Amino acid sequence: MISKLLKGNKEFVRDIFNVEHLERFAKGQHPHTCWIGCSDSRVPENLITGTGDGELFVHRNIANIIPAHQTEEGAVLEYAVEVLHVKQIVLCGHYGCGGLTELLHGVDHRTHIGHWLRHGEEALHRLQKRPGFHDLPRDEALNLLVEENLHLQRSNALSYPFVRQAVKNHDLQIHLLIYDLQTGRLHKLEERAH
Ligand SMILES: [Zn+2]
Numbered sequence: 001m002i003s004k005l006l007k008g009n010k011e012f013v014r015d016i017f018n019v020e021h022l023e024r025f026a027k028g029q030h031p032h033t034c035w036i037g038c039s040d041s042r043v044p045e046n047l048i049t050g051t052g053d054g055e056l057f058v059h060r061n062i063a064n065i066i067p068a069h070q071t072e073e074g075a076v077l078e079y080a081v082e083v084l085h086v087k088q089i090v091l092c093g094h095y096g097c098g099g100l101t102e103l104l105h106g107v108d109h110r111t112h113i114g115h116w117l118r119h120g121e122e123a124l125h126r127l128q129k130r131p132g133f134h135d136l137p138r139d140e141a142l143n144l145l146v147e148e149n150l151h152l153q154r155s156n157a158l159s160y161p162f163v164r165q166a167v168k169n170h171d172l173q174i175h176l177l178i179y180d181l182q183t184g185r186l187h188k189l190e191e192r193a194h
Contacts, residue, residue: 031057034080037092038064043179063099065119069159091153093146094179100145123148150176
Protein backbone atom coordinates (compact mmCIF):
# COMPACT_ATOMS: atom_id res chain seq x y z
CA MET A 1 0.00 0.00 0.00
CA ILE A 2 2.93 2.38 0.49
CA SER A 3 3.39 2.43 -3.29
CA LYS A 4 -0.14 3.87 -3.60
CA LEU A 5 0.83 6.74 -1.30
CA LEU A 6 4.10 7.44 -3.10
CA LYS A 7 2.40 7.31 -6.47
CA GLY A 8 -0.19 9.75 -5.17
CA ASN A 9 2.58 12.05 -4.03
CA LYS A 10 4.17 12.02 -7.48
CA GLU A 11 0.85 13.11 -8.92
CA PHE A 12 0.55 15.84 -6.28
CA VAL A 13 3.99 17.20 -7.14
CA ARG A 14 3.22 17.06 -10.84
CA ASP A 15 -0.33 18.46 -10.78
CA ILE A 16 -0.76 20.58 -7.68
CA PHE A 17 2.44 21.62 -5.91
CA ASN A 18 3.82 24.80 -7.43
CA VAL A 19 5.78 28.00 -6.84
CA GLU A 20 2.74 29.61 -5.27
CA HIS A 21 2.84 27.00 -2.52
CA LEU A 22 6.49 27.73 -1.88
CA GLU A 23 5.93 31.47 -1.67
CA ARG A 24 2.78 31.26 0.39
CA PHE A 25 4.31 29.08 3.05
CA ALA A 26 7.90 30.31 2.98
CA LYS A 27 7.40 32.41 6.11
CA GLY A 28 5.59 29.76 8.08
CA GLN A 29 2.00 28.81 8.68
CA HIS A 30 -0.93 31.03 9.61
CA PRO A 31 -3.91 28.74 10.00
CA HIS A 32 -7.15 30.38 11.10
CA THR A 33 -8.58 27.28 12.74
CA CYS A 34 -7.47 24.57 15.10
CA TRP A 35 -9.41 21.48 14.09
CA ILE A 36 -9.87 18.69 16.64
CA GLY A 37 -11.50 15.77 14.90
CA CYS A 38 -11.84 12.02 15.06
CA SER A 39 -9.18 9.79 13.48
CA ASP A 40 -11.93 8.11 11.47
CA SER A 41 -10.74 7.85 7.87
CA ARG A 42 -14.14 8.92 6.57
CA VAL A 43 -13.92 12.42 8.05
CA PRO A 44 -11.19 14.24 6.08
CA GLU A 45 -11.34 17.80 7.37
CA ASN A 46 -9.99 19.67 4.33
CA LEU A 47 -12.20 17.80 1.92
CA ILE A 48 -15.45 18.19 3.87
CA THR A 49 -14.88 21.88 4.62
CA GLY A 50 -13.51 22.95 1.27
CA THR A 51 -10.32 24.23 2.87
CA GLY A 52 -6.79 23.90 1.60
CA ASP A 53 -3.33 23.46 3.02
CA GLY A 54 -2.28 26.16 5.45
CA GLU A 55 -5.80 26.79 6.77
CA LEU A 56 -6.35 24.17 9.45
CA PHE A 57 -4.03 23.20 12.28
CA VAL A 58 -5.17 19.65 12.81
CA HIS A 59 -5.25 17.16 15.62
CA ARG A 60 -7.23 13.98 15.22
CA ASN A 61 -7.62 11.18 17.70
CA ILE A 62 -10.17 8.51 18.56
CA ALA A 63 -13.48 10.21 19.40
CA ASN A 64 -12.14 13.80 19.02
CA ILE A 65 -11.10 14.07 22.62
CA ILE A 66 -9.29 16.83 24.48
CA PRO A 67 -8.09 15.51 27.82
CA ALA A 68 -8.69 18.02 30.59
CA HIS A 69 -5.92 20.36 31.66
CA GLN A 70 -4.43 18.36 34.49
CA THR A 71 -3.30 15.58 32.14
CA GLU A 72 -0.74 17.90 30.53
CA GLU A 73 -1.62 16.72 27.05
CA GLY A 74 -2.49 20.15 25.73
CA ALA A 75 0.46 20.73 23.40
CA VAL A 76 -1.72 21.03 20.31
CA LEU A 77 -4.01 23.58 21.95
CA GLU A 78 -1.09 25.48 23.41
CA TYR A 79 0.67 25.73 20.07
CA ALA A 80 -2.53 26.66 18.25
CA VAL A 81 -3.59 29.35 20.70
CA GLU A 82 -0.34 30.70 22.10
CA VAL A 83 1.94 30.44 19.07
CA LEU A 84 -0.28 30.40 15.98
CA HIS A 85 -3.05 32.57 17.46
CA VAL A 86 -5.81 30.73 15.64
CA LYS A 87 -9.18 32.48 15.64
CA GLN A 88 -11.23 29.43 16.39
CA ILE A 89 -11.11 25.90 17.70
CA VAL A 90 -13.45 23.54 15.93
CA LEU A 91 -14.36 20.36 17.72
CA CYS A 92 -15.79 18.01 15.13
CA GLY A 93 -17.52 14.78 16.05
CA HIS A 94 -19.40 12.45 13.76
CA TYR A 95 -22.38 10.15 13.97
CA GLY A 96 -21.45 6.48 13.84
CA CYS A 97 -18.22 7.08 15.76
CA GLY A 98 -16.52 3.75 16.44
CA GLY A 99 -14.73 5.00 19.55
CA LEU A 100 -17.92 6.25 21.15
CA THR A 101 -19.73 3.05 20.12
CA GLU A 102 -17.15 1.18 22.18
CA LEU A 103 -17.68 3.53 25.08
CA LEU A 104 -21.43 3.00 24.88
CA HIS A 105 -21.04 -0.77 24.86
CA GLY A 106 -18.56 -0.81 27.72
CA VAL A 107 -14.80 -0.61 27.31
CA ASP A 108 -11.99 -2.66 28.75
CA HIS A 109 -9.89 -0.13 30.64
CA ARG A 110 -6.80 -2.34 30.34
CA THR A 111 -6.61 -1.67 26.61
CA HIS A 112 -5.11 1.49 25.18
CA ILE A 113 -8.42 2.38 23.58
CA GLY A 114 -10.34 1.84 26.79
CA HIS A 115 -7.82 3.88 28.74
CA TRP A 116 -8.07 6.73 26.24
CA LEU A 117 -11.86 6.71 26.17
CA ARG A 118 -12.03 7.40 29.89
CA HIS A 119 -11.73 11.06 28.81
CA GLY A 120 -15.22 10.69 27.33
CA GLU A 121 -16.84 8.70 30.12
CA GLU A 122 -18.29 11.72 31.83
CA ALA A 123 -20.46 12.31 28.74
CA LEU A 124 -21.89 8.81 29.04
CA HIS A 125 -22.45 9.20 32.77
CA ARG A 126 -24.40 12.41 32.18
CA LEU A 127 -26.66 10.68 29.66
CA GLN A 128 -27.18 7.65 31.87
CA LYS A 129 -28.72 9.95 34.44
CA ARG A 130 -31.38 11.09 31.95
CA PRO A 131 -34.75 9.34 32.25
CA GLY A 132 -35.36 6.96 29.36
CA PHE A 133 -31.79 6.91 28.06
CA HIS A 134 -31.39 3.19 28.71
CA ASP A 135 -34.51 2.43 26.66
CA LEU A 136 -33.33 4.22 23.52
CA PRO A 137 -32.32 2.27 20.41
CA ARG A 138 -28.54 1.96 20.18
CA ASP A 139 -28.15 4.34 17.25
CA GLU A 140 -30.16 7.07 18.97
CA ALA A 141 -28.19 6.60 22.16
CA LEU A 142 -24.98 6.84 20.16
CA ASN A 143 -26.11 10.06 18.46
CA LEU A 144 -26.74 11.60 21.86
CA LEU A 145 -23.36 10.42 23.09
CA VAL A 146 -21.64 11.99 20.06
CA GLU A 147 -23.30 15.30 20.96
CA GLU A 148 -22.72 15.07 24.70
CA ASN A 149 -19.08 14.17 24.11
CA LEU A 150 -18.65 17.41 22.14
CA HIS A 151 -20.07 19.43 25.03
CA LEU A 152 -17.72 17.63 27.39
CA GLN A 153 -14.67 18.22 25.19
CA ARG A 154 -15.57 21.89 24.95
CA SER A 155 -15.48 22.10 28.75
CA ASN A 156 -12.18 20.25 28.70
CA ALA A 157 -10.75 22.74 26.21
CA LEU A 158 -11.87 25.56 28.49
CA SER A 159 -10.08 23.92 31.41
CA TYR A 160 -6.80 25.18 29.88
CA PRO A 161 -6.21 28.67 31.29
CA PHE A 162 -4.80 30.06 28.02
CA VAL A 163 -7.90 28.88 26.12
CA ARG A 164 -10.22 30.34 28.72
CA GLN A 165 -8.38 33.65 28.64
CA ALA A 166 -8.36 33.88 24.84
CA VAL A 167 -12.11 33.19 24.74
CA LYS A 168 -12.69 35.78 27.45
CA ASN A 169 -10.68 38.32 25.45
CA HIS A 170 -12.76 37.55 22.33
CA ASP A 171 -9.61 36.44 20.52
CA LEU A 172 -10.83 32.87 20.23
CA GLN A 173 -14.11 31.08 19.59
CA ILE A 174 -14.92 27.43 20.12
CA HIS A 175 -17.40 25.75 17.77
CA LEU A 176 -18.91 22.30 17.91
CA LEU A 177 -19.63 20.54 14.62
CA ILE A 178 -21.08 17.15 13.81
CA TYR A 179 -20.42 15.39 10.55
CA ASP A 180 -23.09 13.13 9.14
CA LEU A 181 -21.52 10.25 7.23
CA GLN A 182 -24.83 9.53 5.47
CA THR A 183 -25.30 12.97 3.93
CA GLY A 184 -21.84 14.55 3.98
CA ARG A 185 -23.26 17.51 5.88
CA LEU A 186 -21.75 19.30 8.83
CA HIS A 187 -24.06 20.89 11.30
CA LYS A 188 -23.36 23.17 14.18
CA LEU A 189 -24.25 22.07 17.66
CA GLU A 190 -25.58 24.84 19.83
CA GLU A 191 -23.30 25.52 22.73
CA ARG A 192 -24.52 25.42 26.25
CA ALA A 193 -23.85 28.10 28.77
CA HIS A 194 -20.82 27.16 30.84
ZN1 LIG B 1 -15.03 8.61 15.40
